[in-house]
Amino acid sequence: MQSAKTRKQRLTGNRHAGHGSSHASGRLVSDVDVRIGVFRQPAMQTPVLVLNASYEPINICGARRALVLVLKGVARTEEEQGAILHAARVNIAMPSVIRLLEYRRIPHQTRALSRKNILLRDRNSCQYCSAVLTAGELTLDHVIPRSRGGLSTWENLVACCHDCNRRKGNQLLHELTDMKLQREPRPFSLHTSRHIMRMIGSADAAWRKYLYFEAGDAA
Template sequence: MRGMVGRSAAGVLAVTTGAYGNSQALHAPVLVLNASYEPINVCAARRAIVLVLKGVAMAEEENGHFLHAARVAMRVPSVIRLLEYRRIPHQTRALSRKNILLRDRNTCQYCSLVLASGELTLDHVVPRSRGGLSTWENLVACCHPCNRQKGNQTPAEAGMKLMREPRSFNLHTSRHIMRLMGRSDDKWRKYLFY
């Protein structure tokens, strides 16, 4: 079957038609809304489908793809809404690889190359061997060639320049990123407060 994604005990999963290549359909970004329709996150389509199938969320908008499995045929969501309100503390997000890549929009901060999450690494701007800490202000997304070129040096020593100064990733930053991502998906616009 065209667009085969993987096998499970339940059968074969396949994704057909739409704007993305079939192999990328389950990795497409999905806007997550709180029960109050407030945008709170972005996740992969695969995670969104799991939340819908578990009854934790419902699809508000769809992206044109269909998921076919042994007992299920459903549209792949573009926007989902949680069925129960989740209190979201308005503070800095947890420091994690996922959040660093989200903050940097999967873009190497040295050469501006946009890559899939698996093709990026995290770079310490000030190397750990020189006292650099794992903080929001010292970690950036980086492609493997730039990471090798920079090595155990500061960007200035390596003759490299950061695209922008790294900073913490708070709720304001994540909403800004959601707005930027929403420009590529018109279905998100009515949920994002410009």
């Protein structure tokens, strides 16, 4: 309670102090940032689709970060959530989709290489026997085993059932006659990214027109 009051006083202080330069975007952002921190509205955690200047979907971030990008003038809101944030001097529609105003080259290497993302890319199916399983029933297989110099990369990791994983062991694929990959593991690309975003964002109708659904893939 005490700290909330202090914060409120500080905000009020900022408001007066900022009077002369009410449009200084830095101050505006920090004001709103503080308020967001205080209220922690559920809308703040909603995933927001981030588009490049070219309208290509490139990422997903939390609404809080999206709002900061919009307030800094780095991005603009393309679709709204419906919720309104009542901040110090402004009422802001919470974004559902934002678009960067300047085109950015996306460094794919920095994209999180995670078990979850690999399973999403491979649609939760074993890449050797095609069985579609739950995340808990799948493991990650190094196509070139680690013991033989294989790296943990998008191109060398595939979703794999425990049976296939055991059968493959430390062998290379060309040493096995009865096992082969259903498809080459795709490196991370905009296609992979879009696929993952579709899986995450399938509930948000506002995202659909920005994500290119493949034939037969639409929910």
